[in-house]
Amino acid sequence: MFGLAIRSLRRRASAFTASFLAMFLGSAIIMAFASMLDTAAASGATGAAEETLTTMATVVGGWGLLLVVFAVTSMLTLSVRQRAAETALLKSVGATPGQLARMIVGEAAGLAGAAALLGIVPAMLIGRGLLGLLHDTGQVPAEIGYHFGPVALSMGTGVTLVSAVAAALISARRATRVRVAESMTAAATDRGRLGRKRIVFAVLFLSLAVAEAITTVTVMDGKGSDAMATSGQADIFAGIALSLLAPAIVRRVTRLLARPLRALGGTAGDLAISTMRHRTGALASAVTPIILFVGIAVGTVFLQAAENAATDAAGLTKTADQKSIETLNFVVTGMVVLFTAIMLVNTLIAATAHRRREFGQTRLAGATPRQVLGAVAVESAVLTVTGVICGTVAAVFTVVPFGLARRDSLVPDGNLPTYLAVVALAAVLTGVTAHGATRRAIRVPAVEAALR
Known part of the structure; x- marks a missing residue:
């Protein structure tokens, strides 16, 4: 079913574009703000500069994280809802709830992995822009350089994958619990x-x-x-x-x-x-x-x-x-x-x-x-x-x-x-x-x- 999920992504790319964009932008935002923690650690920032970088990462990044997870969940839920007729057809030809769930989760995991990898470069650019903003306002000394490291990578890829898989599991459970006739009605x-x-x-x-x-x-x-x-x-x-x-x-x-x-x-x-x-x-x-x-x-x-x-x-x-x-x-x-x-x-x-x-x-x-x-x-x-x-x-x-x-x-x-x-x-x-x-x-x- 994972192979079927990958083929589904390849042949129906346009149908998954909305979910992919939500994950791509979300992972870039999360990594950009999380990179402030990498910057603080690698540059040896102390005092007010360290506090500012940490606040930028935890407070603003935390708000962004909440929005991103909610956005990814909403888009995946909409995507699964739109495929109610397809799900019903697969169930009518013998697909089990477990197989359908693995297919839906496999699609989400594949999208999330690709989105997180492609989001690294934009995240670096956004992160540099954030640090430049802090330099211009005098909140962080100019000698503190930008660093993108393990904290940003782990948070960006981890949150994107976990939120996508969790949303897919919830949506899959809802889609596979109903009978075929009910699924057809839901599609209409x-x-x-x-x-x-x-x-x-x-x-x-x-x-x-x-x-x-x-x-x-x-x-x-x-x-x-x-x-x-x-x-x-x-x-x-x-x-x-x-x-x-x-x-x-x-x-x-x-x-x-x-x-x-x-x-x-x-x-x-x-x-x-x-x-x-x-x-x-x-x-x-x-x-x-x-x-x-x-x-x-x-x-x-x-x-x-x-x-x-x-x-x-x-x-x-x-x-x-x-x-x-x-x-x-x-x-x-x-x-x-x-x-x-x-x-x-x-x-x-x-x-x-x-x-x-x-x-x-x-x-x-x-x-x-x-x-x-x-x-x-x-x-x-x-x-x-x-x-x-x-x-x-x-x-x-x-x-x-x-x-x-x-x-x-x-x-x-x-x-x-x-x-x-x-x-x-x-x-x-x-x-x-x-x-x-x-x-x-x-x-x-x-x-x-x-x-x-």
């Missing part, structure tokens, strides 16, 4: 029901977000910028929790908007609502990167704005530590914006390309290409609004507690144009990507697409 409709484990993990991450928020307001009140240590990661936990609950959220939003969209959108609105009801799981996967993008970007930028406002109000000049924290925050924001933006584009392209047959059947039933594009535009608008609202809620877990602890104020210190810029970027990425992927999908003749 994907309503994205919430499993017990998904709900448990959602509650766990939401509890962590609430705990961080409460700790910020109580224990960290009056502790100055130290409150960032607890408030800074609350939006990540909240964003992951809401992403895990995305299928239920999308389903609820669909019910609420069904009548207005059908009345205002005509045929396109009707097609969009029908799709959102029957493809909830796949569409919820597209909401996930929007939630993370908006939640973490808004939370981090507004958190830093509150810190700057507190410093200015006290009439103080930023210390070296404060500059270090500000640099970390903007590095986090840049990393999150880039990674989640790529994840968003990646997920939308993968999800839309898989709908080529659906688009062909819809056109054979009488829908015009313009109506198909209109339906996708309506879906994109609904997904964007849903993701922005959920992401804003996630950001609140960081912004409000930090504002109370640092400034005794419930009013965010960030400005409206910054928030609108984040929302606009999320909307543009979603709309342009979905429109472009759909146009490519409907270029195939309807009959040919419906038979694929």
